[in-house]
Amino acid sequence: EAVPDGTCPTAQQLGDLIDVACTMIKTFLLAALRDDTLIPTLSKKYHAPYARLLEQLEARGEEAFFSEVLTRDVMLKHGAVLSETNDALVDVQTIPHSDPVAAAQVTVLGIPMKRFHEFFTPELVETLEDAGLHVKSQPNSVCIVRSGVDKATFVRWMCLHGHRYSATGAPFSLRHAIAFGDNPAVVDRPLTIFPDMAFVSLAPDRTKDPEGSHIIHVGNEEVGCANFLRQMIDHTPTVPTNSEPVSPATERSWWEGFADDNGNVSVDKVRQLAATADIGATPTGAVPATKAAA
Known part of the structure; x- marks a missing residue:
């Protein structure tokens, strides 16, 4: 077979992946609030939505913002933040009609390749690799898949x-x-x-x-x-x-x-x-x- 152990993360891996992805979005936005060079490294489609998020984050404070505005559910909802492209900040790409629900990969949108290692540190990448997962940095996102799975x-x-x-x-x-x-x-x-x-x-x-x-x-x-x-x-x-x-x-x-x-x-x-x-x-x-x- 193309991937002997299967192509999807296990249910436990998927839950852990979503936790990591949501944490990365929070970490990135907090860093962008302090460093105005971060957002310009992303594709233009992120500039206006992220600028709006940063305005609310600064106005409401970290605790209120992440508990009332950019919640976990909002991060996972398509179009909630990136409405023009109908993307989710944390994109769980599920397999249609799978029961129980299975996902091929989790993509964290809005993490620039140029600054990848500031957020996905070598230690974090190693931890994910040891758990049987593979981390791939893309121009404007990070994709996490089961080890052995790639574009081919x-x-x-x-x-x-x-x-x-x-x-x-x-x-x-x-x-x-x-x-x-x-x-x-x-x-x-x-x-x-x-x-x-x-x-x-x-x-x-x-x-x-x-x-x-x-x-x-x-x-x-x-x-x-x-x-x-x-x-x-x-x-x-x-x-x-x-x-x-x-x-x-x-x-x-x-x-x-x-x-x-x-x-x-x-x-x-x-x-x-x-x-x-x-x-x-x-x-x-x-x-x-x-x-x-x-």
């Missing part, structure tokens, strides 16, 4: 079991897949190690991209991702509706815009799409905003 876990699982869910029984092929990530140097790196799978880098800094002919740089994080997907859709023939059976001919037609003569993803065609897209512009059309830079 699903890819490895598909390589092992994808044929079970194929209409034709054919094995899953990396040559029919494209991966995306805005942090290829760290958390998204596992997705870059498959030379047969194209990887679209959304990293703002091209120098962070690993070497490899399958790496295509787009950059600009969420905006770059949305514009690239729009460009891909615009260059793709009509996509079949869900009610239509997907015949080999239809599938080949769908891939035509970015596949080679053998039906595999053409890195050269994907690279051409990246080069022709107005990656820095605000996306238009029906492509939803992504959470690539959480």
Whole structure:
């Protein structure tokens, strides 16, 4: 299996993780009240919401603020603080329909990678690692998962079991897949190690991209991702509706815009799409905003 001991934290681990995550949010806000250089290190989506929180924290005091305003329930509620993106400060990513409730990971939003070690000290990280958990620093957040789980876990699982869910029984092929990530140097790196799978880098800094002919740089994080997907859709023939059976001919037609003569993803065609897209512009059309830079 992709992860022999399972992919989800245990119930005990999950409870402890939520406690740690809520404590980190409190610690960060108290530090930001004393250090006005902290908030600017985060993505702009955090600036206004965090400024409002700091105003209330300063006005009401620590005890009243955390017991009446930014309670544990508020930290866990999507949209309560980060209303524009409907994110939760402590995002417990549960498995749909799981009984009892299981979670794949816990993400602490609003902890900048540049200041990660000030809050997740080496001692705390070691304690979590010893408990069978892995801590991953991302540009604007910290993700905590079961040890052995990374961005490529699903890819490895598909390589092992994808044929079970194929209409034709054919094995899953990396040559029919494209991966995306805005942090290829760290958390998204596992997705870059498959030379047969194209990887679209959304990293703002091209120098962070690993070497490899399958790496295509787009950059600009969420905006770059949305514009690239729009460009891909615009260059793709009509996509079949869900009610239509997907015949080999239809599938080949769908891939035509970015596949080679053998039906595999053409890195050269994907690279051409990246080069022709107005990656820095605000996306238009029906492509939803992504959470690539959480």
